[in-house]
Amino acid sequence: MDAVRMHAASPESRAIVDSVLDYSRRRMLSDDVPLDKPQSPAELRRLAGRTITDDGLGAQRALSVFEHILAPACLTTSHPLYLSFIPTAPTIAAMAFDLVVSASGLYGGSWLEGAGAVHAENEVLSFLAGEFGLPDTAGGVFVQGGTIGNLSALVAARETAREKLVAAGRPAPARWKIVCSIEAHSSNKSAAKVMDAEVVAVPAGADGVLRADAVRAALEEHGDAVCAVVATAGSTNFGIVDDIAGIAALKDEFDFWLHIDGAYGLTAALAPEAKPIFAGVERADSLIVDPHKWLFAPFDCCALIYRDPDGGRRAHTQHAEYLDTLTDTEDFSPSDYSIQLTRRPRGLPLWFSLATYGVEAYRQAVSATIALTHRIAEEIDRRDGFTLVRDPQLSVVVFERDGWSRADYDRWSADLLDAQHAFVVPSSHAGRPNTRFAILNPLTTFDELVAILDTMG
Numbered sequence: 001m002d003a004v005r006m007h008a009a010s011p012e013s014r015a016i017v018d019s020v021l022d023y024s025r026r027r028m029l030s031d032d033v034p035l036d037k038p039q040s041p042a043e044l045r046r047l048a049g050r051t052i053t054d055d056g057l058g059a060q061r062a063l064s065v066f067e068h069i070l071a072p073a074c075l076t077t078s079h080p081l082y083l084s085f086i087p088t089a090p091t092i093a094a095m096a097f098d099l100v101v102s103a104s105g106l107y108g109g110s111w112l113e114g115a116g117a118v119h120a121e122n123e124v125l126s127f128l129a130g131e132f133g134l135p136d137t138a139g140g141v142f143v144q145g146g147t148i149g150n151l152s153a154l155v156a157a158r159e160t161a162r163e164k165l166v167a168a169g170r171p172a173p174a175r176w177k178i179v180c181s182i183e184a185h186s187s188n189k190s191a192a193k194v195m196d197a198e199v200v201a202v203p204a205g206a207d208g209v210l211r212a213d214a215v216r217a218a219l220e221e222h223g224d225a226v227c228a229v230v231a232t233a234g235s236t237n238f239g240i241v242d243d244i245a246g247i248a249a250l251k252d253e254f255d256f257w258l259h260i261d262g263a264y265g266l267t268a269a270l271a272p273e274a275k276p277i278f279a280g281v282e283r284a285d286s287l288i289v290d291p292h293k294w295l296f297a298p299f300d301c302c303a304l305i306y307r308d309p310d311g312g313r314r315a316h317t318q319h320a321e322y323l324d325t326l327t328d329t330e331d332f333s334p335s336d337y338s339i340q341l342t343r344r345p346r347g348l349p350l351w352f353s354l355a356t357y358g359v360e361a362y363r364q365a366v367s368a369t370i371a372l373t374h375r376i377a378e379e380i381d382r383r384d385g386f387t388l389v390r391d392p393q394l395s396v397v398v399f400e401r402d403g404w405s406r407a408d409y410d411r412w413s414a415d416l417l418d419a420q421h422a423f424v425v426p427s428s429h430a431g432r433p434n435t436r437f438a439i440l441n442p443l444t445t446f447d448e449l450v451a452i453l454d455t456m457g
């Protein structure tokens, strides 16, 4: 009996499911979830005690430890006043459906095993590809995050560059090069490291924008060794978009793979007024956008889209005897398009949410956030003692409190969290300390942001 106890549908199982769903329901539907804050390992050890034991604590005690000790030691990253790094803000439908993904043993790696789930994910990917102006034939896969998305795209870029050189009878370079802005996200550098490729860090303008001239110079200097150019569609620190149209136009002169890192910002292309900022994305060979950032999906979810999915497939399909039955077919299997094999269909919560609310609700949510960001930026700009570091383009606003040292920001930020008021951490630019609001939660209000400014004196 004990061997099947953990899996059988029994009164004990029903009680476990009830209490977990009940907790989830309360949490999802609460309108005043606290920000919470981390605790030290020693404190957590003291409070939680030993939870892994030979006989088990039972669901009630284990859940109680989670609810009262562990969960409060986790920041609520979806809180409307969590304004640091890049927050998250899953919709109610997306959060709820995440439970379904876990409840059903859904496998999203192959068409054979997960056709229905993969079909729905692919519809979302096609929708996104269409929004960004890619052709109907574009496609890809939802991966864990932007880091894996960038790496997978850049590996596909390198394999394609290698194939082209081989076909032309030219030698492969000793070391491949990836051209990107000096302000590009760290994950691009990390991808280059994993690939043993070299990053050609091209200077951006004083406004943070990478422009075609600088990319042209890099392409002229490094020639065949360049396997990809990365343009950023919304830098993480400032939300600034590179001159994608200018960089994409270089494709008329040079043959290169254009990858768009839109993990945070590319979502803004859904807002009609912001769409022009992203002109040129339609010429991308690959792109990523993280639904767990501004597309209101739960962690962890990155949409990786190839203009020509075959390039991704040639780079990534894993071959093994036990997999032949999957790979020797024409079926569309998501695992073939990135660095992963087993995968949950992590695009399904986004699918359910989009299907539930419709696209227009998303456009409005994104537009409202951009408008709020510009409004608070104007407020900061006109306040005595405050300086905007750069004008915001999307939904990040970076500013200084005149005369503050790093220690002043540190103290203020810690006090804000201690008071459970807001989570706003210090940052810096060009060696000067500052702070930033990264806004994307539709529940964040102007008055709340002003109240945070008021705490800075």
Ligand SMILES: *Cc1c(COP(=O)(O)O)cnc(C)c1O
Pocket: 086, 144, 145, 146, 147, 148, 185, 187, 232, 234, 235, 236, 261, 262, 263, 264, 265, 290, 302
């Ligand atoms: C967040 C981010 C990444 C990394 O994505 P993860 O999902 O955190 O791995 C890459 N690029 C940009 C521009 C980002 O904002």
